Amino acid sequence: MIDVTGLTKSYGDRTVVDSLSFQARPGVVTGFLGPNGAGKSTTMRMIMGLDRPTSGSATVNGRDYRTLTAPMHEIGALLDAKSLYGPRRAADHLWCLARANGIGQRRVADVLDMVGLRDAARRRAGSFSLGMGQRLGLAAALLGDPPVLMLDEPVNGLDPEGIIWMRTLLKTLAAEGRTVLLSSHLMSEMEHTADHLVVIGQGRLIADMSVQGLIDTSSRTCVRVRATEPERLSAFLAHTGAGVDQAPDGLLSVTGLDTGQVSDIAARNGIALRELAAPRSSLEEAYLELTQHTTDYSTTAPAAA
Numbered sequence: 001m002i003d004v005t006g007l008t009k010s011y012g013d014r015t016v017v018d019s020l021s022f023q024a025r026p027g028v029v030t031g032f033l034g035p036n037g038a039g040k041s042t043t044m045r046m047i048m049g050l051d052r053p054t055s056g057s058a059t060v061n062g063r064d065y066r067t068l069t070a071p072m073h074e075i076g077a078l079l080d081a082k083s084l085y086g087p088r089r090a091a092d093h094l095w096c097l098a099r100a101n102g103i104g105q106r107r108v109a110d111v112l113d114m115v116g117l118r119d120a121a122r123r124r125a126g127s128f129s130l131g132m133g134q135r136l137g138l139a140a141a142l143l144g145d146p147p148v149l150m151l152d153e154p155v156n157g158l159d160p161e162g163i164i165w166m167r168t169l170l171k172t173l174a175a176e177g178r179t180v181l182l183s184s185h186l187m188s189e190m191e192h193t194a195d196h197l198v199v200i201g202q203g204r205l206i207a208d209m210s211v212q213g214l215i216d217t218s219s220r221t222c223v224r225v226r227a228t229e230p231e232r233l234s235a236f237l238a239h240t241g242a243g244v245d246q247a248p249d250g251l252l253s254v255t256g257l258d259t260g261q262v263s264d265i266a267a268r269n270g271i272a273l274r275e276l277a278a279p280r281s282s283l284e285e286a287y288l289e290l291t292q293h294t295t296d297y298s299t300t301a302p303a304a305a
Helices: 040-047 090-100 105-114 130-142 160-175 187-193 211-216 230-239 259-268 283-291
Strands: 002-011 014-024 029-033 055-060 075-078 148-152 179-183 196-201 204-210 223-227 243-246 252-255 273-277
Touching: 002 040, 014 040, 014 055, 014 179, 014 196, 014 204, 029 040, 029 160, 029 187, 040 055, 040 148, 040 179, 075 130, 090 105, 090 130, 105 130, 130 148, 130 160, 148 160, 160 179, 160 187, 187 211, 187 283, 196 211, 196 283, 204 211, 204 283, 211 283, 223 230, 223 259, 230 243, 230 252, 230 259, 259 273
Parallel strands: 029 179, 029 196, 075 148, 148 179
Antiparallel strands: 002 014, 002 055, 196 204, 223 252, 223 273, 243 252
């Protein structure tokens, strides 16, 4: 388990992580989300003992990373797939890590097979594509067969088949009882992979809940309605305080009411419905709504010529 308690990191008068507390638990893929500059990478570095907290703590299985006697057997991390010695062959890169951590050579072969790099084992790591580098970094994280995994943007550079493979592997590892903490900017992929989400903005915790729980917080979910008398129905719905947009083809998009309420209003006023549906809000929509006031960088659409 990863346990972050009151974690704070400041550089002079700039606070990057601010009293952050959360847990990543065994058997769960925990998604770690936040805009650029939110403090995700700094938090992960503090968990790994690479940065020293200004205050608070981050522990792995109840211990500070720097006190672990066999760290690769406790936590495997992929923070930067390109942080390796390029001229070294892939198998040799893993073998150096294995020898330094008392891991047998058979395990090197096993993890190369696990990540699909057996045929590339003798290639120099510096010649790898970004996707292959991600696979090699994951192999290194898995070397010690650790109960905890922490991965920063592991699907970057992977093709669609590789993304599905990564998703399946991470869910399988969690199903074995491991703790998996996963950072990604790909909301659609996170929606399919994560069970639980921790969302931060400007270094502070914004949300700590299930994926579905976060999606359900979105106010952007609207009811789609087609009726025999769309103008009349629109007026009745608006009278209740609901937001109503009408498309040229008569489709009504209604916010502030659920499907049952829309149906009741139509029935009371003798209006027949031809379509009534409540599309499911996406994780991306919920995330953008949640973090809209915590971004350090924003853009605007270009002005028309």
